[in-house]
Amino acid sequence: MLRRALLILAGVAVVVGSGLAGVWFARSPVRLGRSSPLTLSAIVGADAIVVHAGATGKVRLVAVKEGDMVQAGQLIAWLEAPELRDAARAAEKAVRDAQRRLDALRSGRPSRERLKLARAEAEATTARRDLERAEELGRQVPELTERVAAARRALEEATLQLASAEADAAQGNAASLSTADTGGGVALESSGDAEDAEEAPAASPVPDFLREARRRKEAAERALARAEEQLKRAERAASQLAALADRVYATATAADEARKELSERIAAEGRGGSEEERLRREVREAQAVAAQARARLREAVVVAAAGGLVEHVAVSAGQELAEGEAIVTLRQLNPVWAEVTLAANAVNRVHRKQKVALSMPSSAGIAAVGEIAAMEPRSTDRESPWTVRVVFPNPKNQFLPGTEVQLTFR
Structure with a gap:
């Protein structure tokens, strides 16, 4: 009896174990063919950078448009x-005034540091003037763009007027020649005298209206050339x-560094008193205030922090920001990236830092x-699918956002 009971329990254990193993295998990833690569389709994505x-x-110039590639x-x-x-400007003036007062106290102390400071201040002044000239030219870009467009329209109109004038002149010349050939409708007898022989007709003079049309076209061409050259110069400056x-x-x-070196040199020499220390x-x-003001002013010139594709331009010239x-x-x-979704039972086929071929x-x-x-x-559920992001280099910008690609997980 006992033996029969043990046999029954052993049979039940075998059945239950077989069922559990079947469930486990069904819920686990497929073991067969795990060496074969996993290939999935994906769409290229790229991180957004908002400038x-x-x-x-006020926006004086927008130097890019949607679809441009920038560095x-x-x-x-x-x-x-x-x-x-x-x-x-006020901060720079305060620095110069403070430096002049200090220089007046230090008169008669020429040094290498003083010469270095003079050169550095001259270069700073030149740089400020160059920037102001470039800004002035940059302000003219919208106006010059309109001027070029107007000059092109004027040239087109002058060209059409010249063509019309030439047609009118040709028609007038043809009519004159026809009248000369018929002698005005009156037959003339020849006197037989060679000196009275009819000479060949001279070339017709250029009509005043044709000469004026040519002059207007040449003037329009010169005006367009000047306008285009001014626009190029302004765009280069911008x-x-x-x-x-x-x-x-x-x-x-x-x-500022040169002023600091000069101050340190004077302090090291041990000359001067409390008045010089106050001026220093x-x-x-003043230098600290000027440096902060310059840093703030630099922010008015907006540049791209990284290269990429201009997706959207949110402002226009003349807009207050x-x-x-x-x-x-x-x-x-x-780099760019692509994301795929994997089922929970396939996640163990991939891992972080795993190499992925993209085509x-x-x-x-490519x-x-x-x-x-x-x-x-995607969620805390055990059966939840996983999102896998693959990042890959794109130095030649061959993979644009929205492009369909194939990912092969090695």
């Missing part, structure tokens, strides 16, 4: 901020605003190799 206004002011440091927009400019602003900042910083303190304080408002939205194209079905010769940068479940 904000660093200062309050890091490229000019995006230029804001005219009179308050920041006035504050920077494109240099970011570099010139950096130069102003760098030269002013160099002048005034110079340092507050600090922090969005100007453009870029899509960073290097483009529409272009066989491929790249990336790696898994992130993977996380």
Whole structure:
């Protein structure tokens, strides 16, 4: 009896174990063919970079348009901020005034540091003037663009008028020749005298209206050439605003360093008294205020923090902006990413840092190799699918957002 009971229990255990094993295998990833690569389709995505206004002011120039490719440091927009400019100029003047008072106290002390300071201040002054000239030219870009368009319209009109005048002149010449050939309808007898023989008709003079039409077209061509040259010069100046602003900042910083070296030299010599120390303190304080004002003024020249594709331009020339408002939205194209969804029972086939081959079905010769940068479940449920993000380099901008690609997990 006991033996029969044991046999029955053993049979039940076998049945239950077989059922549990079947359930476990059914809920686990397929073991067969795990060496075969996992290939999935995905859509290329790119991180968005929103470029904000660093200062309050009026938009004087928007240097990009939607669809443009930009590089890091490229000019995006230029804001005219009179308050920041006035504050920077006042701060620079305060530095110069404080330095003059200190120099007056130190008269008769020429040194290498003093010469260095003089050169640095001259370079800073030149840089400020160059930036102001470029800004003045940059302000003329919208007006000159309209002027070029008007000059082109005037040239087209003058060209049409000249063609009409030439047609009228040709028609008049043909009529004159026809009248001369018929002798005005009256037959003339020849006298037989060679001296009275009829001479060949002379070339017809250019009519005044044709001469005037030619003159107007030439004047229109010259006006268009001048306008285009002025526009090119203004656009070149506008494109240099970011570099010139950096130069102003760098030269002013160099002048501050030269002043600091000179002050340290005087202090090391142990000469001077409390009055000189007070003036040195005034110079340092003025320099700190000027450096802060220059940093704020630089924010009026908006540049791209990273390269990418201009997806959206939110402002236009003439618009008033507050600090922090969005100007453009870029899509960073290097690196880019693609995301796929994996079932819970397939997640153990991939892992972070795993290499992934990427190809483009529409272009066989374009491929790249990336790696898994992130993977996380969509919810806390054990059966929840996972989102896997693959990041890959894109130095030649071959993979644009929205492109369909194939991902092969190695």
